[in-house]
Amino acid sequence: MNEILTQEKSIYLQISEMIENDILRDIILEEEKVPSTNELAKLYAINPATAAKGVNILVDAAVLYKKRGIGMFVAKGAKEKITERRKKDFAADYIKRLVEEAGSLGITQEEIFAMIKGEYKNE
Amino acid sequence: MSKLECRGIGKKYGKKEALQQIDLTIESGKIYGLIGRNGAGKTTLLSIMAAQNPASQGMVMLDGENIWENQKALGNICFSREISPASGKNGIGSLRIKEYLKAAAIYLPKWDAQMAGHLIEMFALNPKQRMSKISKGMLSMVTIIVAMASKAEYTFLDEPVTGLDAVMRERFYQILLDEYADTGRTFVISTHIIEEAANIFEEVILLKKGCFFIKENTQHLMERALHISGRTEQVGEAVEGLVVCQEEIMGRSKGVTVLLEEGQTVKTGFEVTVQPVSLQNLFVALCGKED
Amino acid sequence: MGAIRYFARKAEEVVGLLFAISLACGLFFTLFGALEMRNNTIEYYIRTSFWYSIMMGAVMIFAMHLGNEQLNIPLSLSLGSRRKEVFWGIQNMNLLVILQVTIFLIIIQIVFPFLTQEIPFSINGLLLFGFLFLAGMGQICSAVSIRFGGKGNILFIAIIVVVVVNFVLGILQGVSVEENVFGFGVKVIWDARGLNFLMIAGSVLLYALSMWIFWKVLKRYEVRN
Numbered sequence: 001m002n003e004i005l006t007q008e009k010s011i012y013l014q015i016s017e018m019i020e021n022d023i024l025r026d027i028i029l030e031e032e033k034v035p036s037t038n039e040l041a042k043l044y045a046i047n048p049a050t051a052a053k054g055v056n057i058l059v060d061a062a063v064l065y066k067k068r069g070i071g072m073f074v075a076k077g078a079k080e081k082i083t084e085r086r087k088k089d090f091a092a093d094y095i096k097r098l099v100e101e102a103g104s105l106g107i108t109q110e111e112i113f114a115m116i117k118g119e120y121k122n123e
Numbered sequence: 124m125s126k127l128e129c130r131g132i133g134k135k136y137g138k139k140e141a142l143q144q145i146d147l148t149i150e151s152g153k154i155y156g157l158i159g160r161n162g163a164g165k166t167t168l169l170s171i172m173a174a175q176n177p178a179s180q181g182m183v184m185l186d187g188e189n190i191w192e193n194q195k196a197l198g199n200i201c202f203s204r205e206i207s208p209a210s211g212k213n214g215i216g217s218l219r220i221k222e223y224l225k226a227a228a229i230y231l232p233k234w235d236a237q238m239a240g241h242l243i244e245m246f247a248l249n250p251k252q253r254m255s256k257i258s259k260g261m262l263s264m265v266t267i268i269v270a271m272a273s274k275a276e277y278t279f280l281d282e283p284v285t286g287l288d289a290v291m292r293e294r295f296y297q298i299l300l301d302e303y304a305d306t307g308r309t310f311v312i313s314t315h316i317i318e319e320a321a322n323i324f325e326e327v328i329l330l331k332k333g334c335f336f337i338k339e340n341t342q343h344l345m346e347r348a349l350h351i352s353g354r355t356e357q358v359g360e361a362v363e364g365l366v367v368c369q370e371e372i373m374g375r376s377k378g379v380t381v382l383l384e385e386g387q388t389v390k391t392g393f394e395v396t397v398q399p400v401s402l403q404n405l406f407v408a409l410c411g412k413e414d
Numbered sequence: 415m416g417a418i419r420y421f422a423r424k425a426e427e428v429v430g431l432l433f434a435i436s437l438a439c440g441l442f443f444t445l446f447g448a449l450e451m452r453n454n455t456i457e458y459y460i461r462t463s464f465w466y467s468i469m470m471g472a473v474m475i476f477a478m479h480l481g482n483e484q485l486n487i488p489l490s491l492s493l494g495s496r497r498k499e500v501f502w503g504i505q506n507m508n509l510l511v512i513l514q515v516t517i518f519l520i521i522i523q524i525v526f527p528f529l530t531q532e533i534p535f536s537i538n539g540l541l542l543f544g545f546l547f548l549a550g551m552g553q554i555c556s557a558v559s560i561r562f563g564g565k566g567n568i569l570f571i572a573i574i575v576v577v578v579v580n581f582v583l584g585i586l587q588g589v590s591v592e593e594n595v596f597g598f599g600v601k602v603i604w605d606a607r608g609l610n611f612l613m614i615a616g617s618v619l620l621y622a623l624s625m626w627i628f629w630k631v632l633k634r635y636e637v638r639n
Contacts, residue, residue: 007401045293049153229493
């Protein structure tokens with residue numbers, strides 16, 4: 001929560017990502033209540049329908065579930081689900097861009113592997 | 124769901140056509156943004172949608188009933204106009220704030236005096252002051268108070284943040300969202316401060332030179348708008364067949380703003396940068412060439 | 415409903431203002447009055463205020479319409495009133511002011527019978543239709559103002575100037591209070607004090623005409639910022 005919205009991506013996607021980040025960081029725990037769409041709307045100065053769209057993505061992904069009359073709650077196993085999905089998207093989000101960028105700079109595969117190895121060594 | 128429909132609305136002032144063939148449906152329960160250049164006809168349209176001025180052609184219907192001189196419809200619509208201090212000596216500007224609000228209380232059937240009082244305090248206004256003697260920002264605050272306290276089902280605001288500093292603008296958006304969350308009232312708000320307000324609007328309506336141009340879900344519209352830049356030839360091939368709103372050329376590079384139609388995409392495989400476009404930039408791209 | 419209430423309030427404001435000014439003028443002239451002072455100062459004051467009420471009534475019933483076009487009408491319409499309601503609200507305002515002033519004057523004449531020593535009671539009938547006539551004139555000027563802008567206002571001011579000039583000339587001519595207050599105007603009323611049927615009909619017709627003209631213009635009134 002409390003991250004700043006950017007223009008780079010659709011607002012509702014940013015909302016769902018922010019909630020996911022909070023779940024991963026244990027800022028919201030499983031079975032805990034997530035802020036309501038009106039609260040999210042006020043916090044980020046966005047239209048509640050947009051906030052709702054972001055929340056619904058997570059409901060569809062079974063990361064959140066709805067308790068009638070009370071609100072949205074983090075589902076059991078949400079953390080794992082999020083991590084799984086992000087792992088799957090890792091290739092599309094990061095690797096693809098890395099390879100494309102490397103290609104336009106003329107960096108070879110071997111050079112990339114060497115760079116990655118070097119990065120792990122530094123850790 | 125209730126709705127306010129404009130059917131074939133036209134407005135002529137002498138020979139000048141201020142509005143042409145506007146067909147528009149405002150569905151209840153949403154916050155709409157109305158954007159357009161100065162003189163595009165935003166105020167004229169809002170006046171007609173609130174039955175404050177007659178249309179030259181066409182009509183406005185609220186749930187199937189013509190709103191002109193219709194007491195029921197008028198009781199459900201509030202258009203809080205900009206108060207012009209220039210009406211100074213004898214006009215509306217000569218009133219004190221509390222006199223104006225008293226008149227509002229007489230005319231607006233659902234007036235919430237408590238909310239009005241609360242907002243006066245929040246804005247730190249002195250109700251005894253004459254409206255010709257206060258700043259533009261304070262005049263905006265008065266129009267905001269009337270709009271909010273009217274508790275009207277359909278509420279229109281014409282550039283409500285004129286003269287407000289950034290802090291007060293944020294406060295206005297908060298007040299608006301609070302009220303919307305509490306009541307689900309329908310708001311149509313015209314503004315020039317597009318970027319700030321873009322996230323507040325569920326749908327955005329764009330008027331261009333008196334004509335209806337776009338009415339779309341804001342997020343959806345933003346997803347259709349892209350900026351492609353790179354080498355001129357590459358860009359040209361990547362956007363082939365797409366609707367180009369604006370192009371900038373510098374040396375061998377070119378940047379274009381496109382609006383994708385259903386099912387269209389930017390062609391891949393070219394060395395171009397594809398970026399999303401803000402609503403304000405899209406607006407300028409669409410309306411910038413008018414002069 | 416709103417417009418009826420709003421303009422009724424305006425009517426009360428006009429009536430209140432009218433009497434306040436009359437009483438003040440009466441006081442002024444009693445204290446610094448004409449050369450011929452009556453022995454009984456209070457009687458003088460009442461007499462003077464009485465005449466001033468009539469004159470101020472005449473002026474204000476006419477002039478209150480000037481404020482309508484610039485303030486009350488755009489205000490009412492911009493707050494969502496129907497034009498029909500604004501129209502009837504203004505007719506009601508005319509009615510309220512005319513009736514209240516006339517009835518008040520009648521009551522004063524009954525309470526202070528010495529007032530009717532010089533002026534017969536039938537003047538009230540004359541006043542009623544005189545006021546009606548002026549209200550009609552006011553409405554017509556208001557309509558002209560709405561339709562043609564500034565030129566209508568010039569008409570307003572011209573008429574008011576004519577009345578004031580009459581009054582001033584009257585003061586310079588006459589010496590005694592009664593003739594002073596109206597001067598030329600009083601002479602006209604004096605001559606007409608046998609309630610002429612033609613005048614009644616004329617007033618009613620003019621007012622009806624003013625209603626028609628005013629409605630036609632009000633129907634198409636454009637609210638602007």
